[in-house]
Amino acid sequence: MLAYADATMPIPASLSYEQAAPIFCAGYTVWSGLRLADPKPHERIAVVGIGGLGHLALQFSKAAGFETIAVTRSKDKEKSIRDMGADEVVENGDQLLAAGGADVLLATSNSWSATAEAAKGMRPYGRIILMGVGAEPLNYPPELMFKRVSLIGSSQNGPEFLYEALDLAGKGKVRVVEELYRLDEIGKAYDRVAEGKVQFRAVITMN
Numbered sequence: 376m377l378a379y380a381d382a383t384m385p386i387p388a389s390l391s392y393e394q395a396a397p398i399f400c401a402g403y404t405v406w407s408g409l410r411l412a413d414p415k416p417h418e419r420i421a422v423v424g425i426g427g428l429g430h431l432a433l434q435f436s437k438a439a440g441f442e443t444i445a446v447t448r449s450k451d452k453e454k455s456i457r458d459m460g461a462d463e464v465v466e467n468g469d470q471l472l473a474a475g476g477a478d479v480l481l482a483t484s485n486s487w488s489a490t491a492e493a494a495k496g497m498r499p500y501g502r503i504i505l506m507g508v509g510a511e512p513l514n515y516p517p518e519l520m521f522k523r524v525s526l527i528g529s530s531q532n533g534p535e536f537l538y539e540a541l542d543l544a545g546k547g548k549v550r551v552v553e554e555l556y557r558l559d560e561i562g563k564a565y566d567r568v569a570e571g572k573v574q575f576r577a578v579i580t581m582n
Contacts, residue, residue, distance in 0.1 A: 387545025421477035424484025438548035471496025
């Protein structure tokens with residue numbers, strides 16, 4: 376297909392199209408968010424919403440060398456979350472705080488209430504990076520103000536971050552967990568996504 380040259384990006388030779396496809400959206404989003412948070416050495420990263428975006432956020436954080444904590448109530452995902460590199464798995468913000476807290480919270484959940492709950496575990500001068508979109512209002516309680524915690528909205532922040540995200544995936548430091556569907560199965564894939572049954576990411580192949 377025809378495309379504007381500045382809207383394209385080379386894919387590393389070591390990276391398959393199937394693995395690259397989700398990096399162009401989900402991976403690009405979470406890596407951009409992490410870079411925007413500007414974490415410093417020895418800061419701790421927490422991820423809330425361990426789904427299509429969150430499972431990549433965990434891996435990118437670990438690939439960048441940060442201690443990483445997953446915030447999730449999905450006990451059935453705990454083993455796979457640890458396999459992806461999470462140093463700790465907690466259920467809520469209180470447990471996050473008890474485990475030492477987080478300097479950066481990568482909020483990939485589409486539930487504002489889950490994000491607000493996880494935010495109870497923020498350290499002073501922490502940054503909450505909002506990448507998931509929720510329908511309900513987001514609660515910003517006085518405790519966050521007293522800690523000088525920042526709320527930062529983020530999507531895809533520059534082509535250099537997409538280049539970096541693809542590079543990390545091409546080096547095998549990040550791997551998308553995905554379900555593959557042929558083009559003639561696109562209806563089935565759509566239904567599974569709509570019903571929340573897809574494990575992390577669905578990818579349509581053209582052959």
